[in-house]
Amino acid sequence: MSILDWNKSLEIGHKTIDEQHKGLVKLLNDLHSAMSLGVACADYTPIRMRLYEYSVLHFSEEEALMGRTGYKLRAEHEREHQEFMGKLEVLAQKASSRNEDIGTEMFTWLADWLLRHISQTDRKLVECLNSDAKMV
Numbered sequence: 001m002s003i004l005d006w007n008k009s010l011e012i013g014h015k016t017i018d019e020q021h022k023g024l025v026k027l028l029n030d031l032h033s034a035m036s037l038g039v040a041c042a043d044y045t046p047i048r049m050r051l052y053e054y055s056v057l058h059f060s061e062e063e064a065l066m067g068r069t070g071y072k073l074r075a076e077h078e079r080e081h082q083e084f085m086g087k088l089e090v091l092a093q094k095a096s097s098r099n100e101d102i103g104t105e106m107f108t109w110l111a112d113w114l115l116r117h118i119s120q121t122d123r124k125l126v127e128c129l130n131s132d133a134k135m136v
């Protein structure tokens with residue numbers, strides 16, 4: 001069973017962005033599955049690496065769209081992306097140098113961040129992109 005099922009309320013109306021968000025939600029669910037293995041067996045490194053790679057790809061896609069359209073809230077939006085990458089870095093440090101179990105912290109942060117960023121920050125961007133598209 002997945003912890004967060006993809007549903008219409010998470011769709012914000014941009015085919016590529018919605019597809020990529022689906023991929024991020026899948027990683028959240030994969031993380032949950034890894035956590036259910038228990039602290040002794042769970043290895044979060046592969047999922048953290050996948051999350052890193054996928055986020056780089058997804059954020060650069062959104063940032064390219066913001067760049068092409070002269071989006072006015074670009075700086076704030078990009079700052080949220082940078083904070084996300086910074087948090088992933090902190091988690092990587094905790095896991096590797098201090099050998100901490102980062103499962104719960106990563107899961108709580110990721111679930112909260114994804115829901116908030118998608119439903120507010122990304123939604124604003126897509127509304128703007130779609131309204132520009134209608135004007136052309």
Ligand SMILES: [Fe+2]
Binds near residue numbers: 077117121122
């Ligand atoms: Fe974003």
Ligand SMILES: [Fe+2]
Binds near residue numbers: 017058062
């Ligand atoms: Fe996004």
